[in-house]
Amino acid sequence: MSSTPTARSAGPVVIDRARAPRPTARRRADGVDAVRIALWVVVAAVVLLPLGAIVWLAASDNHLPLLLGGDIAEAGLNSLVSAVSSAVGAVVVGTVLALLLDRSDLRGRRVLRLLALTPLLVPPFVGAIAWIGIAGPTGSVNALWAQWFGAPLWNIYGGDGVIFLLTVHSYPVAYIIVSAALRRIPSDLEQAARISGASAVRAVMTITVPLLRPAILSAFTLVAVGNLADFGIPSIIGLPERYVTLSTLIYRYIQSGTVESPLEVISTIGVVLLIVAAAAMVIDMLVSRSRWELDGSASADHILPLGVARLPLTVVAWVGVLAITLLPLFALLTQSLLPAPGVPLAWENLTLDNIVRATTMPATVTGAVNSVVLSVLAGVICGIVGLAIGTLVTRTDARSNTALRTVAMLPQAIPGLVIAVGWLIIAPRIGLFNTPWLILCAYVMAFVAIVVQAVSAPLRSTPMTAEEAARISGASRLRALFDISWRMALPAAISGATLVVLTAVRELTISVLLLAPGAQTLGVSIFSLQQAGAYNAASALSLIITLVGLAGLGLAARRAR
Amino acid sequence: MTRKHYVATAATFVVLGLALTGCTAAEPAATADADSATTSTELDAATITVYTSEPQEKIDAIVAAYNEEQPNVTVEVFRAGTGDLTARIEAERTTGDVQADILLAADAPTFEGYAADDLLLAYTPADVESLNQDVVDPEGFYTGTRIIPTVIAYNTTAIDTPPTSWQDLTDSEYAGKITMPNPDVSGAAAFNAAVWMNTDELGEEWLEDLAANEPVIADSNGPVSQAVAAGTQPVGIVVDYLVRELQAAGSPIDVSYPSEGVPYVSQPVGIFASTDEEAASESFVDFLVSEAGQTLAVEQSYLPVRNDVGTPDGAPAMDDITILTPDLDLIAETKAAAVARFNELFQ
Numbered sequence: 017m018s019s020t021p022t023a024r025s026a027g028p029v030v031i032d033r034a035r036a037p038r039p040t041a042r043r044r045a046d047g048v049d050a051v052r053i054a055l056w057v058v059v060a061a062v063v064l065l066p067l068g069a070i071v072w073l074a075a076s077d078n079h080l081p082l083l084l085g086g087d088i089a090e091a092g093l094n095s096l097v098s099a100v101s102s103a104v105g106a107v108v109v110g111t112v113l114a115l116l117l118d119r120s121d122l123r124g125r126r127v128l129r130l131l132a133l134t135p136l137l138v139p140p141f142v143g144a145i146a147w148i149g150i151a152g153p154t155g156s157v158n159a160l161w162a163q164w165f166g167a168p169l170w171n172i173y174g175g176d177g178v179i180f181l182l183t184v185h186s187y188p189v190a191y192i193i194v195s196a197a198l199r200r201i202p203s204d205l206e207q208a209a210r211i212s213g214a215s216a217v218r219a220v221m222t223i224t225v226p227l228l229r230p231a232i233l234s235a236f237t238l239v240a241v242g243n244l245a246d247f248g249i250p251s252i253i254g255l256p257e258r259y260v261t262l263s264t265l266i267y268r269y270i271q272s273g274t275v276e277s278p279l280e281v282i283s284t285i286g287v288v289l290l291i292v293a294a295a296a297m298v299i300d301m302l303v304s305r306s307r308w309e310l311d312g313s314a315s316a317d318h319i320l321p322l323g324v325a326r327l328p329l330t331v332v333a334w335v336g337v338l339a340i341t342l343l344p345l346f347a348l349l350t351q352s353l354l355p356a357p358g359v360p361l362a363w364e365n366l367t368l369d370n371i372v373r374a375t376t377m378p379a380t381v382t383g384a385v386n387s388v389v390l391s392v393l394a395g396v397i398c399g400i401v402g403l404a405i406g407t408l409v410t411r412t413d414a415r416s417n418t419a420l421r422t423v424a425m426l427p428q429a430i431p432g433l434v435i436a437v438g439w440l441i442i443a444p445r446i447g448l449f450n451t452p453w454l455i456l457c458a459y460v461m462a463f464v465a466i467v468v469q470a471v472s473a474p475l476r477s478t479p480m481t482a483e484e485a486a487r488i489s490g491a492s493r494l495r496a497l498f499d500i501s502w503r504m505a506l507p508a509a510i511s512g513a514t515l516v517v518l519t520a521v522r523e524l525t526i527s528v529l530l531l532a533p534g535a536q537t538l539g540v541s542i543f544s545l546q547q548a549g550a551y552n553a554a555s556a557l558s559l560i561i562t563l564v565g566l567a568g569l570g571l572a573a574r575r576a577r
Numbered sequence: 578m579t580r581k582h583y584v585a586t587a588a589t590f591v592v593l594g595l596a597l598t599g600c601t602a603a604e605p606a607a608t609a610d611a612d613s614a615t616t617s618t619e620l621d622a623a624t625i626t627v628y629t630s631e632p633q634e635k636i637d638a639i640v641a642a643y644n645e646e647q648p649n650v651t652v653e654v655f656r657a658g659t660g661d662l663t664a665r666i667e668a669e670r671t672t673g674d675v676q677a678d679i680l681l682a683a684d685a686p687t688f689e690g691y692a693a694d695d696l697l698l699a700y701t702p703a704d705v706e707s708l709n710q711d712v713v714d715p716e717g718f719y720t721g722t723r724i725i726p727t728v729i730a731y732n733t734t735a736i737d738t739p740p741t742s743w744q745d746l747t748d749s750e751y752a753g754k755i756t757m758p759n760p761d762v763s764g765a766a767a768f769n770a771a772v773w774m775n776t777d778e779l780g781e782e783w784l785e786d787l788a789a790n791e792p793v794i795a796d797s798n799g800p801v802s803q804a805v806a807a808g809t810q811p812v813g814i815v816v817d818y819l820v821r822e823l824q825a826a827g828s829p830i831d832v833s834y835p836s837e838g839v840p841y842v843s844q845p846v847g848i849f850a851s852t853d854e855e856a857a858s859e860s861f862v863d864f865l866v867s868e869a870g871q872t873l874a875v876e877q878s879y880l881p882v883r884n885d886v887g888t889p890d891g892a893p894a895m896d897d898i899t900i901l902t903p904d905l906d907l908i909a910e911t912k913a914a915a916v917a918r919f920n921e922l923f924q
Contacts (some may be wrong), residue, residue, distance in 0.1 A: 152809075255796070356806060356827050358823075358829045378637045379633045544633065548633065548797065
């Protein structure tokens with residue numbers, strides 16, 4: 017979940033005056049009300065039910081003393097520290113990148129922007145596997161360093177490595193949010209400051225950055241909540257050094273039953289995470305309320321000249337971004353092509369065996385098929401439900417609209433881990449225990465918000481005139497909703513659903529907890545190989561997934577031009 | 578996000594699909610000669626679920642070879658560490674029936690526990706008289722399928738004088754250099770902890786001395802062998818077949834059989850009493866210990882439980898290794914306490 021980009025608008029909220037609620041006379045229930053009730057049933061089943069189960073189970077017995085016990089308190093502290101520090105790092109990197117790539121005359125900005133976004137396409141746990149090859153105890157960089165200076169440079173295992181990798185995998189999200197806000201800030205203000213004698217840097221620091229504050233804060237909360245429960249990175253990078261976070265602790269409890277009544281303890285942790293997530297959501301809402309509106313810019317975008325610093329900054333930015341994007345690929349490549357650990361890197365030792373073996377293993381094929389099927393189904397369901405909710409809450413007046421939207425958006429702020437635990441609790445009672453459909457339910461709950469978000473933005477910004485025209489011509493409310501609103505939002509829904517598919521197909525946190533015979537996903541296949549010590553095979557699969565993701569990005573970028 | 582983007586995504590999936598399924602035909606399934614001693618008749622269509630701690634590739638090859646004999650039986654595999662499997666079985670028992678038909682994992686004491694709880698079906702495999710009688714349960718609840726000794730592995734580039742006994746590992750020369758698996762996850766590691774505790778010349782004192790050398794506790798045997806081969810931790814306590822495999826693949830790793838003797842587990846197989854597919858489950862058990870199944874085991878670098886299929890390349894003959902054969906009932910009784918003590922000392 018930590019690398020899910022969401023098209024959250026960070027700019028000023030535009031209130032469409034044409035849509036101010038009108039006093040409606042009492043009317044008979046019609047098709048729209050039926051749709052609304054149906055949607056409420058759906059969100060109650062896939063969102064409120066699992067959350068309710070967590071809260072109910074946590075409340076069934078008092079486990080609070082346990083939470084204050086050694087293990088959980090330590091894991092909670094680690095989770096908090098790693099989430100907050102990586103979010104700070106991601107926001108700093110993301111903001112600097114946004115200023116450099118969108119506002120300055122850095123050389124090669126366009127290509128660099130694409131490169132800088134690549135960590136979004138690499139699932140975090142794959143990044144972890146790759147970085148072990150670079151900065152693990154016997155990784156390439158450390159091996160070289162030890163040859164020259166007699167000691168390794170930096171061992172990625174442990175808390176510092178977890179924070180570093182979480183930062184690497186979440187700065188693109190921060191960059192996207194900040195850069196969207198930056199586009200809405202007219203450069204006239206900066207111009208005015210420059211005319212009054214401020215230096216370029218001072219103009220940016222005193223005018224632009226303060227105006228970005230709401231976007232920065234919302235990027236921070238989003239990234240921090242996402243990173244709070246990432247599972248792949250802390251389990252692959254943290255555990256070898258005994259650095260335990262809440263997510264890895266929960267996984268261990270579920271898998272090995274090392275505590276009495278693990279589900280109750282886990283749901284108590286889940287409730288604590290829920291409270292944290294809810295608090296983050298509230299902060300985010302308060303911040304977005306206090307946003308100020310800026311008039312659109314009258315002049316063309318103004319580029320900030322870097323002057324003397326242009327060359328050094330270009331070099332630094334390129335080196336940094338290339339290191340973060342190409343080094344892991346190189347590490348995955350070498351790990352995939354070497355037959356076994358400890359074999360020196362030389363031409364005669366390279367072999368394609370690992371790649372062939374990893375891709376032809378029945379477990380991998382099953383995992384890949386499961387992942388594709390589950391993520392496409394999740395995309396279709398989220399697309400339909402999300403489109404219906406999005407149109408209903410933006411194009412009709414009802415008192416329950418805000419509540420419906422909030423419930424649908426809620427899971428976005430909830431760590432995937434908690435979502436999985438919720439479904440784990442209710443699974444035996446709804447007969448889905450040990451089936452892949454459980455993973456599908458969790459995916460729908462986790463990702464429906466992506467589509468609601470995607471369709472809300474364009475619908476909000478178009479006036480109601482088309483629907484009104486349809487009503488005047490005699491269409492029922494439902495017909496107007498179907499024929500006009502849905503049609504308008506369809507492209508947005510399709511792109512939202514695509515994003516759901518792309519997110520779900522490489523997902524690990526949810527599926528690793530809902531693992532069952534015959535219900536393993538691609539992410540779990542790679543994770544299991546890594547756990548079993550088949551590092552070369554895990555790297556080979558990771559490499560393939562990464563290259564496919566990058567190829568997809570390349571295609572998308574080519575077409576977008 | 579446009580229609581174009583959507584097309585690009587669709588293209589991505591096509592590529593992914595091709596990448597993942599395009600070369601399935603290239604799999605040369607390691608199959609043994611299918612002239613097994615038992616001329617089994619083909620069973621009707623059935624689906625059985627196997628819980629196992631076998632490495633994924635190995636169990637996949639076993640299922641493929643079994644399907645050569647029984648093409649109509651679909652075998653669903655759930656692979657996890659022994660600790661995870663026992664937790665899952667425990668959870669399933671409390672909510673209803675065990676979801677698996679077959680358990681292929683761990684060690685005899687684990688199965689003794691399940692047999693005592695009436696979870697297992699008594700079944701003596703066909704051809705039982707050809708097997709090593711040490712691994713056959715006289716009551717017939719489980720049968721060992723391979724001999725898996727735990728040995729000392731060392732990295733040949735980093736270690737000049739390899740340790741030759743368990744006692745050697747407590748030498749300060751190996752401080753910070755040792756890695757071993759976690760008994761909470763690995764069934765063999767849990768079994769070993771109990772055997773060491775109950776071996777007179779080792780016992781708790783030896784464990785304390787070993788803990789003083791601060792070994793790195795990895796999750797399971799796989800990562801331990803990798804760490805030794807890569808040189809991260811040049812000495813490891815690990816099951817022997819992984820060392821042979823890495824050696825064959827070219828890693829600088831070798832094995833040393835400790836002089837006090839090696840504990841071994843037999844990766845038994847048993848059928849859960851709650852199974853609906855008794856015939857198919859029994860045929861799977863038969864296959865595992867049949868000549869064909871054991872030939873495959875040897876190909877997978879395991880020491881076999883029959884003496885008519887040879888031994889893996891690079892493995893010593895069974896007579897050349899000192900084996901620790903503790904009283905299994907005693908091990909079953911003391912295992913939990915031994916693991917708890919191990920965790921106190923090492924974690």
